[in-house]
Amino acid sequence: MALPECKTLLLERRDHALYITLNRPQARNAMNRAMVGELTAVLDAVEADLDVRALVLRGSDGHFCAGGDIKDMATAHAAAAEGDSEAFYRLNRSFGELITRVNAAPQVVVAALQGAVMGGGFGLACVSDVALADQSARFGLPETSLGIPPAQIAPFVASRIGLTQARRLALLGLRIGADEAARLGIVHEAVTDAAALSAGIDEVLAQLKRCAPVANRVTKSLLLATRTRELEALLDDAAAEFARAVTGPEGGEGTRAFVEKRPASWNQ
Incomplete structure (x- = not known):
């Protein structure tokens, strides 16, 4: 697997995980067009790689992501003033395309959240x-206080925490801490500090090693499909995937490992 060269991201492979660090500390890791393009290129590079079983998203210098870069808005304003009627549409939609890709990534997406988790950063947290x-x-979600809607983020926030809580957060422009985020289901666990956060991520990745990579990919795809597919058709497809898995190499290895009371080959 060849990873792309990046200027706004730091990439580090650790065992079965790829750590992706948003690295624009001067802007609290606000997401600009370059970062959107680089994240998309990284997703393309690892999509079919079964050795990369987790993507760990984090931010540099104590912040996750402060949202979209306001300088991109200025660039779009200039383009619109010169007659480009699609400038703002393209800018906004490009992030929606990225967040959709992260949501559907076949790997397990793990978010390590510190500092600012605003706007687009909030959206990324909601697709982990x-x-x-x-x-x-x-x-x-500070967008409404700036006179704009959280257009590409709203569906993913509502899917994560439910419509009523998404309404409250977005329509009031509220800011909440880690404990409230855990209560709402934005995050799965709120920990004390950076050291505990790092240890928690290590625990997640260790647990993930127990799960077969192809089985995980299929399972994630099936879970995502529950929101869009008709139930009977989805269950038909799920049965076909189950049959392939049982008779495939992972199913055979998993059964042998269980009988022989040893870790499976993917848990090494």
Whole structure:
């Protein structure tokens, strides 16, 4: 697997996980067009790689992501003033395409959240499979206070925490801490500090090693499909996937490992 060269991201492979660090500390890791493009390129590079079983998203210098970069808005304003009627649409929609890709990534997406988790950063947290936050984390959807809607983020927030809570957060522009985020289900666990956050991520990744990579990919796909597919058709497909798994290499290895009372080959 060849990873792309990145200017706004730091990439580090550790065992079965790829750590992706948003790295624009001067802007609290606000997401600009370059970062959107680089994240998309990384997702493309690892999509079919079964050795990369987790993507750990985090931010540099004590912040996760402060949302979208306001400088991109200025660039879109200039383009619109010159007659480009689609400038703001393209800018906004490009992030929606990215967050959709992260949501559907075949790997387990783990979010390590600190400091600013705002706007687009909030959206990324809401499409993670596992999210942990330390007590420095502050979550919010400030868009309406700036006179704009959280257009690409809103569906994913509502899917994560339910419509009524999404309404409250978005329509009041509220900011909440890690404990409230855990209560609402934005994150799965709120921990005390950065050291506990790092230890928690290590525990998640250790647990993940017990799960077969292809089985995990199929399971994630089936879970996501529950929101869009008709039930009987989805169950038909699920049965076909089950049959393939039972007779495939992972199913055989899993059964042998259980009988022989040893870890499976993917848990090494």
